[in-house]
Amino acid sequence: MRGVISILIVFTPFLLKGQPALNVPADHRQPQLNVSLALEPEVVLVANYTWGVTTEELPVNFRLGGGTKIPTTLFSNRAWRVHLTGSADWVHKNKLGVAANSFVYLVHNRNRAGEIYGLGFEIRANPGYYRPNWNWSLDLGWQNTFASYITHSEETRFTFEDRYPDGVEGIPGPRDGWYGATANRFRVGFLGTRHFSEKVSFAVALGTLFATQRQGLLFSFDFAQLPVYLETTVRIGL
């Protein structure tokens, strides 16, 4: 597992010089703006700016860029994510193809329990049927926040008080600091894209977004899981 993670982390920035997953514009080096509104199931707005780095001779289109993902709690909780992104896509002459997106991100949140910064990566792959005006594909993804720095709130510290009889020192806590592998979740869904012109396309993805845990997949509010997502994306060539 360590090896797989290592290879992904190390080579992702080099491999993911890419093309947006969902369409192939006429000019491969044309800058693009992708704006998504999604339910994951929280409402999030994602914006990415990418530019092509592919020469005409290559069969694979690569794009690089950066972007942000923000929920509705941006101002109340200072909740945000910023990322570097890379993508690649390739279509065979029989119209079967695959597109892939990758993100390396820094994410932040602050609430009653404390403040957390996380570093992670996300990979999404879309194998499917690609036509000039539309495409259908699977939407497969893996997201891993591999390191997080947690600063606990006074409210969390209070939960550790008054647990022991007088004179017993016990186990102290909570512990502020770095933690490894704090989040891990998977995405399985379908993606449909309609290209309206060489510069504008619209995509819809729908599926399940879930985390695994020792007790099994518990789809309930208690575990912060409502394992569905719906994502709409507009892509504009600039």
Next chain:
Amino acid sequence: MRFRLICIFFLFNCVFYTCELPDTEHPGNLVPPTAGEDSDLPQLKINVAGKERAVHLQTFGNPENPPLFVLPGGPGADFRLLLPLQIFSDRYFVVMWDSRGAGLSERVTKEELTIGSFPDEVEAIRSALAPGKKLTLCGHSFGAGVVAYYTSKYPENVEQLILIEPGPLTNEGRKNYNGGEIGSFAVVEDFFWQNEILTSKDHAAADYKAITVLPEANRTFSCNGEIQEDPFWRFGAFHHHVLTHTEQAPGKNFTWGIEELTRFNSEILLVAGSCGAAGAGFQTNYNLPHLPGTRMEEIDGAGHMSLFTDFSNELIEVIHNYLIEYQEEQ
């Protein structure tokens, strides 16, 4: 090329370093460890549903005094909120504990958390700490349902019964109950956004997330929708999940054995604040009609949690009067 090699070397080191970072599930990192993980916690090992488990348990007073068992609610909560009731240790042997899988008690499997296992849990603790003695039982919220259920099964083992704002005991009550609902869009958004950074690998992370939502859920139990002070150590999210979201949750026809409470001959005390989803209004309309032989005492201005904080003196006085009246009758 040299720059890329330096980058690769640097990133490899970063990745291996993050693999060695502490785990959020390690006892004491995010949430206090359970009795199964921390032998310094006051605890008792009991055998229920075929498994021996360590429950977080504290006793107050002389074991020779009549036993008073106090159960918290939730499901999933611990007894920290109920600590003011230890004042009865001057006349009673007060026993408080967190149910298996809840609070600071050892985490358990889904199979162990059947509704039928809860009277067995009370009976196991009675056998260990007050063998052969009749119990005075006091339960709050979900815990009130449990003590009512125990009394319906073992009326001969119960001396007195105190129900503090029980949740809905019948299907009609269940349909008209909105206790614990989270009305804040921002809190729900935050709850799900956390998955970008922290997912629930196991119990600790899931229990940790309760810190953000419990205060919001408690708004429904207050007079004006304000957040009430609710001291707790750790919430059992899995315990709560099993007993509210699975087939093991009390079904619509489950009534906590209240039909059988007629076998219990003493007066039952029901205490409710005047505010909130489980307050006197709800109790009068939906629970009290199904509890013959029950006297309700209303505490003006109190809510589900503030009964034990801002209004603890009034609560203690009401319970004290009930206990004393009974003792004088005897």
